[in-house]
Amino acid sequence: MDSGTGEGSTSFTDDYETFISTTDVDLLKRAWRNEKAAPEILQYEAALRSSLQEQNVEASEADGEDPLTMSLYQMDLDRTQFLLRSYLRVRLQKIEKYIFHILKTDESLNRLSDEEQTFAASCGDDLRAHLKETVLSKLPTDYNSELKQSAASEEDDMVPAPRLDSFVICKARQYISGLDFEPEYSHEITEMERDLLTFVCYKFIKKPLENGKIDLV
């Protein structure tokens, strides 16, 4: 991932361009689309975020030449910032929606950045305090947990979890054989061709998505 100067030269074909390198903006766009389309929160792209922040700072410090060039640079900066902000905003919305579930599972907690983890912890505390103050303190002892319906419940059934069986639309970036999928889903989906739009259950493609072989559309 080089900073700033991607291979934007016009004479290359698409395949060659993706082979050599993709710009940070392409990677951010891909991360943004995946994050928007996926029902659960995905791994945070820390390296992408830090390199983009450096480039943002460089771009905004550029000296004014003529108004036309300045406005074009500003447009480019605005576009990149929109993508970055929308990416972070979608992640925050997902954290707020599944706050207790994320705080409970270590796997989800590890996918957050440090600031997001602080946010999640404080948001969870606030929500817990609010629920206790308004409702739970007035219920009998067996029913006043925010995680369980009653003391008789075995699991935390008051916690909404992301629906991993929702259907998403995806495209494979290369040919995917049955080995790339989890073995328990191998009878449902055996292969995926390149660049073919597929409507599929999210949990089947979770593993290839994490490996970067599939893009959500």
Added chain:
Amino acid sequence: MAGQSGSQLSLFTPDEVEFVAEDELVEIVPNLRMDSLNFICGDYGPFYPQIAIQVPLWLALALKKRGKCTIRPPQWMSIENLTQVLEGERESHAFQTLPFHYVEISRLLFDRARDDIPDVYMVRSLVEDIRDVRFHKVETNLENFTASAVTWKNMAAMEVNIIRAFSGRALQAFYRHENEQAVPDLDRTQDRQPQNLNDRPRVCRSFCCIPIFPLHHWIDKIVFISCLLDYCPTIVFLWRAYCLFVVPLQRNLRPR
């Protein structure tokens, strides 16, 4: 809770789809001299007058707005190619090969670069016909959904976006029913209610409209043919009187 608000998170608005489409490369012919632009998203230029160069669509539209270039319409937007694509769409069940963002690109070019496209009205009507035919195919293919993975070749971004929410929930419902999960959830009760609402008026309507609508269609056909032959203008007059006076009366008197 998860079903309803979940769909809002994963929906792309048409503006967001257009935003993604604006990164596609198009060819422009600048009329000014400018140094290379080193953007975060790539390097473009240097720009020489009358020398064609490929830039992203958003940059092309910005330059066009300021009168600094003319945009060359892409290869696939020629009348010959579009006519061929339209015939192919009408003849076969599969989708013809078109760029993924053809809807957004064509719309942006029609709105902002109309004078750069030769025979713009013809091109515009061809693109709209293609869109209609393709979307009709999408609707008929929706009847063939099953619970497993569904693949579609060559569908465009805007078409995908339109059916994303509906098809996602439909496939999820199929999948759940096929796998007979016993978990009660809000989605099922929500799905049940609209069905009941639709059942009642359908029965009412079919019962009450039998005297009117089939007669409607036959007279319609007779009137049409007679108009063509210029045979009997009085039939036309009587038909119009029927439509204006009798049908509303029958509708008002229909038992509910």
